[in-house]
Amino acid sequence: MRLDYLTIFPDYLAPLGLSLPGRAATRGLVEMHVHDLRDWTHDRHRTVDDTPYGGGAGMVMRPEPWGEALDDLLGPSVGGGAATVVVPSPAGRPLTQALARELATRSRLLFACGRYEGIDQRVIDHARSRPDVEEVVEISLGDYVLNGGEVAALAVTEAVVRLLPGFMGNAASLEEESHEQGLLEYPVYTKPATWRDHEVPPVLLSGNHAAIAAWRHEQAVQRTAERRPDLLHPSHAAGQWQVVPAV
Numbered sequence: 001m002r003l004d005y006l007t008i009f010p011d012y013l014a015p016l017g018l019s020l021p022g023r024a025a026t027r028g029l030v031e032m033h034v035h036d037l038r039d040w041t042h043d044r045h046r047t048v049d050d051t052p053y054g055g056g057a058g059m060v061m062r063p064e065p066w067g068e069a070l071d072d073l074l075g076p077s078v079g080g081g082a083a084t085v086v087v088p089s090p091a092g093r094p095l096t097q098a099l100a101r102e103l104a105t106r107s108r109l110l111f112a113c114g115r116y117e118g119i120d121q122r123v124i125d126h127a128r129s130r131p132d133v134e135e136v137v138e139i140s141l142g143d144y145v146l147n148g149g150e151v152a153a154l155a156v157t158e159a160v161v162r163l164l165p166g167f168m169g170n171a172a173s174l175e176e177e178s179h180e181q182g183l184l185e186y187p188v189y190t191k192p193a194t195w196r197d198h199e200v201p202p203v204l205l206s207g208n209h210a211a212i213a214a215w216r217h218e219q220a221v222q223r224t225a226e227r228r229p230d231l232l233h234p235s236h237a238a239g240q241w242q243v244v245p246a247v
């Protein structure tokens, strides 16, 4: 998989060389390229933003540097086939395990990390019309506002790269994680069996694999019901409580 990042803060993405994505690159599973958007400006101040049409607070990223950067990075000379353009935005589709799984099937991801009040909408609309773009996905990390898309790009990268075939040593450990089965993960314990008067639940020491599996499932369901009832019953999502008509 080829991963490109367009940003005005390339240093923000230095952690890509560490940890999980770094390991995936060393093993040849991914190829990562970070680009400074200002390399596609032509004025002395390397300007990337301007005031919004229609007025309002803040600045908007001008379309020209983005357009030229996408022309260069998506063009036929760059390998990997049609790209999925990922645009981090608080107005995007929420990042979920299902979305990470979908992105893990793509051959190229290009992250367009905006700053300020966002990128001129025409950049996104134009990218959607390009034959070298498979899809443009706007992705939100959650219902809060960050200063830019870089942290979200790192989060998406980590969620996706660890799903690539050959990345995780043990595929079973992937399947048991939070969200893979639509539930939060059960609590986990390791040695010693007693620590500061806290015991490991005895069933885990029993050697009875069926009882252990049943206990873990029950814990996962209980945790999910307590902490994230919306995962069990989507209609319970915050702000979407259904009004039950009086009989």
Ligand code: ADE
Pocket: 088, 089, 090, 139, 140, 141, 142, 143, 144, 145, 146, 147, 148, 149, 152
């Ligand atoms: N950029 C600013 N806020 C964001 C968020 N919540 N998710 C993704 N990108 C963002």
